[in-house]
Amino acid sequence: MTELYRRHRAVTPAWLATYYEEPIELTHGEGRHVWDSQGRRYLDFFGGILTTMTAHALPEVTKAVAEQAGRILHTSTLYLSSPMVELAEQIAELSGIPDAKVFFTTSGTEANDTALLLATSYRSSNQVLAMRNSYHGRSFTTVGITGNSSWSPTSLSPLQTLYVHGGVRTRGPFAHLSDADFIAACTADLEDLLGQAGGRIAALIAEPVQGVGGFTSGPDGLFASFKRVLDRHGILWISDEVQTGWGRTGDHFWGWQAHAEAGPPDLLTFAKGIGNGLSMGGVVARTEVMDCLGANSISTFGGSPITTAGALANLRHLLDHDLQGNARRVGALLTERLRAADLPVVREVRGRGLMIGVELVDRAGEPSAPAATATLEHARALGVLIGKGGLAGNVLRIAPPLSLTTAEATEGADLLVEALRRAQDELPASTPAP
Incomplete structure (x- = not known):
């Protein structure tokens, strides 16, 4: 546990959720990227819960x-x-x-x-x-x-x-x-x-x-x-x-x-x-x-x-800059690359534009919150930040800034597919029905 996380836990409510087993502090951003306090750069595919809509440090803003x-x-x-x-x-x-x-x-x-x-x-x-x-x-x-x-x-x-x-x-x-x-x-x-x-x-x-x-x-x-x-x-x-x-x-x-x-x-x-x-x-x-x-x-x-x-x-x-049109075009590319991976852990890739949900299941086809948690961790390790949600906590939420480029979408999709593969490999074997 980092010193900052220890202090955070001491003075904030127990129900105030943070992502990751070892939570990170984001210190600055530019475009579609953010950096943590250790100097690590990430593709931001969650935008502070769909809030950084155009870009980090947008000069006009x-x-x-x-x-x-x-x-x-x-x-x-x-x-x-x-x-x-x-x-x-x-x-x-x-x-x-x-x-x-x-x-x-x-x-x-x-x-x-x-x-x-x-x-x-x-x-x-x-x-x-x-x-x-x-x-x-x-x-x-x-x-x-x-x-x-x-x-x-x-x-x-x-x-x-x-x-x-x-x-x-x-x-x-x-x-x-x-x-x-x-x-x-x-x-x-x-x-x-x-x-x-x-x-x-x-x-x-x-x-x-x-x-x-x-x-x-x-x-x-x-x-x-x-x-x-x-x-x-x-x-x-x-x-x-x-x-x-x-x-x-x-x-x-x-x-x-x-x-x-x-x-x-x-x-x-x-x-x-x-x-x-x-x-x-x-x-x-x-x-x-x-x-x-x-x-x-x-x-x-x-x-x-x-x-x-x-x-x-x-x-x-x-x-x-017609960022709505960009969301439609780049979002379609990102969605299709995620669907093309065709991984058993993925039940469905859904959404519109740059608002994409990836629903995860275990080897028996049941909703798997552990798979979503593991994918978040692996994605972070690979350099991509995403969110999660769903009634069972088993859905990845992907919502980058609307200025996301084709190259960034391609890079992010490849990294997310690798994170999903790693999470899938960690799933426990399914138990045969009696």
């Missing part, structure tokens, strides 16, 4: 932050801010939500909290629909709508939550169905659930691609089918774009656009990538929903001059 820091760091929403207004204008236009307004927060958790406050106030109801296997944050409110027991430490909640099928395509009672029949079955389940719920439902909150859940999703069009049902009941749709937003999926700028036949969501939450490491989140909603609160409210840190200045520079870089 560091310049914007430095210049703003030299003027003023903080004011609060009690005062006007040009960077905040300009960023809000751009996000409102990009959101696809008509007559949109934007409220900035400091994290995705807080963004989802705000969306739930708006939806429950607008609908005068504390009943919420959420997806099974979902994750929406670590606050008391968002834990109460998280359908993944690994990340939900209490059943207590200010909300009454009902969980809907559809977040996982390849497991569960509808996995054997065609895409069209899967959507029909999940929609019928939603209709049945609404028929049994007492009172009004405020909203459905859903990730277009479940992040912590292991980069799982239903078929394209699932939430369009859901929205037609929701609209008949006046129920709002909140699209949690904290991990899927800003072009990461390649095919679309927002995850909800894969389900666009029924129109945009009523509310959209965002965070992570827009700040490129700066602490930023927010909610977009149509005006009548955003303005529904009957009490005063401000944000001390949300939309601060320094975070919005950095986020503006980051967003401009993303759009000017």
Whole structure:
């Protein structure tokens, strides 16, 4: 145990997870690479949990932050801010939500909290629909709508939550169905659930691609089918774009656009990538929903001059360099190279763009968290940092900055395949059935 890790363990909660048997300290980064305190360089294929969206030490962002820091760091929403207004204008236009307004927060958790406050106030109801296997944050409110027991430490909640099928395509009672029949079955389940719920439902909150859940999703069009049902009941749709937003999926700028036949969501939450490491989140909603609160409210840190200045520079870089298109092209290459390895330890390689999940199993075909843990360790030793998730903790999460080059994708894929081979070789032999 390093001295820094010993000190960390002494003063932080036992439940504050760190990666690796011997956790590392990252001291600096550039582009798609980071360095640890021992001087070791790594390809960063996780980006601080999908947060370093464009690149480490992106010159435009560091310049914007430095210049703003030299003027003023903080004011609060009690005062006007040009960077905040300009960023809000751009996000409102990009959101696809008509007559949109934007409220900035400091994290995705807080963004989802705000969306739930708006939806429950607008609908005068504390009943919420959420997806099974979902994750929406670590606050008391968002834990109460998280359908993944690994990340939900209490059943207590200010909300009454009902969980809907559809977040996982390849497991569960509808996995054997065609895409069209899967959507029909999940929609019928939603209709049945609404028929049994007492009172009004405020909203459905859903990730277009479940992040912590292991980069799982239903078929394209699932939430369009859901929205037609929701609209008949006046129920709002909140699209949690904290991990899927800003072009990461390649095919679309927002995850909800894969389900666009029924129109945009009523509310959209965002965070992570827009700040490129700066602490930023927010909610977009149509005006009548955003303005529904009957009490005063401000944000001390949300939309601060320094975070919005950095986020503006980051967003401009993303759009000017078509990083969404790069995510689509390079992500397809990375996905195909991982699939081509055809290793027994890999049950499925899934995802979109630069949001790739690799589900691992043991020799009997059962979910294997040890295989995921071992792969993380081997990948680190080979010089690649990745994440993991899934309900059973058996899914590798791969989400590099969207500026990843073809050469870096090829190098990283080769190293990950080698890490998977090493983890596979370490799996215990399967026990014959009695």
